[in-house]
Amino acid sequence: MELTDAERLLRDTFRTYFTREIEPHVPAMESGAMLPYPLMRPMHEALGLDALLGRGAKPRGDGGRDDAGRAANTIRYARTTFTVEMARVSPSFALSYGASLSLFAGNVLGKGTPEQIERFARPVLHCEKIGCWALTEPGGGSDALGGMKTTARRDGDHFVLNGSKTFITNAPYADVFLILARVEGGDGAGSIQSFVVERGTPGLATGPAMKKMGMRGSPTGEIFLDDVRVPADHLLGGGVRERGHVKASLTSERIGLAVLSYGIMERCYEIARGYALRRRQFGRAIAEYQMIQSRLARMYVALSNCRRIVYADYLAGRPSRESVADVCAGKLYCAEMGTFVAFEAIHILAGNGYMEEYVVERLARDAKLLELGGGTTEMQILTIARELLRE
Numbered sequence: 001m002e003l004t005d006a007e008r009l010l011r012d013t014f015r016t017y018f019t020r021e022i023e024p025h026v027p028a029m030e031s032g033a034m035l036p037y038p039l040m041r042p043m044h045e046a047l048g049l050d051a052l053l054g055r056g057a058k059p060r061g062d063g064g065r066d067d068a069g070r071a072a073n074t075i076r077y078a079r080t081t082f083t084v085e086m087a088r089v090s091p092s093f094a095l096s097y098g099a100s101l102s103l104f105a106g107n108v109l110g111k112g113t114p115e116q117i118e119r120f121a122r123p124v125l126h127c128e129k130i131g132c133w134a135l136t137e138p139g140g141g142s143d144a145l146g147g148m149k150t151t152a153r154r155d156g157d158h159f160v161l162n163g164s165k166t167f168i169t170n171a172p173y174a175d176v177f178l179i180l181a182r183v184e185g186g187d188g189a190g191s192i193q194s195f196v197v198e199r200g201t202p203g204l205a206t207g208p209a210m211k212k213m214g215m216r217g218s219p220t221g222e223i224f225l226d227d228v229r230v231p232a233d234h235l236l237g238g239g240v241r242e243r244g245h246v247k248a249s250l251t252s253e254r255i256g257l258a259v260l261s262y263g264i265m266e267r268c269y270e271i272a273r274g275y276a277l278r279r280r281q282f283g284r285a286i287a288e289y290q291m292i293q294s295r296l297a298r299m300y301v302a303l304s305n306c307r308r309i310v311y312a313d314y315l316a317g318r319p320s321r322e323s324v325a326d327v328c329a330g331k332l333y334c335a336e337m338g339t340f341v342a343f344e345a346i347h348i349l350a351g352n353g354y355m356e357e358y359v360v361e362r363l364a365r366d367a368k369l370l371e372l373g374g375g376t377t378e379m380q381i382l383t384i385a386r387e388l389l390r391e
């Protein structure tokens with residue numbers, strides 16, 4: 001992919017920052033000795049992210065060859081590359097950052113009233129507070145909407161929330177929670193709505209960080225809601241919304257998760273290639289053996305296809321992916337290929353690949369989450385088929 005000088009400069013700036021400022025903290029974050037959050041505000045300041053990724057930098061136009069088109073495309077490139085570079089170093093840091101900035105603040109920005117944006121989204125966008133987005137429940141994962149048990153009952157100028165959530169990124173430490181709940185009685189009965197709840201609200205409790213296979217630097221946990229009273233102006237958007245707004249959140253989450261997978265596979269491929277060129281067995285570099293070349297070539301096929309998927313909007317100069325089916329197809333393919341490439345890298349490094357020191361085992365454990373979160377592979381397939389067969 002041909003980069004302009006400006007794009008190369010951006011990528012190198014991100015890469016240098018993550019390598020110098022985030023990577024040294026990865027072992028402490030993985031062990032739980034350090035949380036990812038204190039690193040986020042300094043990162044925003046150092047990289048000028050408030051301006052680069054903020055609302056004011058919304059890409060306008062459809063790309064094109066004029067100055068405005070090029071500027072819009074550079075912003076699209078910057079957003080994707082920022083996430084890729086973060087995932088190369090620490091997918092779990094990227095997951096926590098994305099849950100706070102995209103899933104919490106992005107939803108409030110997209111659907112909130114001006115007052116909600118100012119009060120709840122702004123501090124999270126500036127990494128002064130941490131947010132989370134709570135859809136999944138113990139009884140409702142893939143069928144999160146149909147199986148939702150958490151309720152919101154109108155009581156005068158308040159809503160009263162009851163229920164529980166699980167597997168929620170950032171929940172153990174979040175300052176603000178976007179809770180999805182089914183409205184009981186009155187306007188919009190039965191519909192699923194989003195409510196902003198602040199930590200410290202009576203009746204809201206969170207569990208400790210859960211022990212996980214991967215993404216260990218990203219705290220995941222439960223939320224318990226026991227007669228939690230929130231003012232009616234904490235209902236996102238200020239009024240009951242149509243069905244479908246949750247699905248729009250899932251679409252943007254899936255684009256982000258595909259990009260994380262790509263970052264993982266790019267790093268794993270590079271580590272495996274470098275190792276194959278250096279490691280000698282039977283008097284030769286293992287890269288000289290065709291069976292190793294075959295593995296590297298297949299890893300590259302996946303990498304090359306996924307690169308085109310995650311940079312598709314940038315390359316086409318358009319603001320967002322063309323259809324829900326395309327987004328699900330991209331998420332499914334990148335997530336599966338992320339796991340494939342990471343495990344191939346372990347195989348090429350063999351004993352060393354199995355050791356923490358060589359990074360690929362951590363990236364492989366992290367990669368698996370991306371086949372599950374934001375809807376499992378099966379959910380992507382069901383959604384693709386539904387979209388394709390729609391008359």
Ligand SMILES: Cc1cc2nc3c(=O)[nH]c(=O)nc-3n(C[C@H](O)[C@H](O)[C@H](O)COP(=O)(O)OP(=O)(O)OC[C@H]3O[C@@H](n4cnc5c(N)ncnc54)[C@H](O)[C@@H]3O)c2cc1C
Pocket residue numbers: 099132133134135136140141142143166167168169170212215220369372373374375376377378379
């Ligand atoms: C580290 C981590 C972070 C997460 N962060 C968040 C978060 O921030 N916010 C949030 O709301 N959620 C979050 N989740 C939850 C995640 O989105 C769910 O785990 C995921 O949607 C799957 O739900 P489930 O685990 O309940 O699996 P289940 O729905 O129980 O699925 C079990 C298996 O059955 C399959 N299956 C289910 N239904 C069908 C069907 N109709 N046809 C074929 N196969 C089917 C699934 O594909 C899967 O293989 C997180 C999860 C993890 C592990």
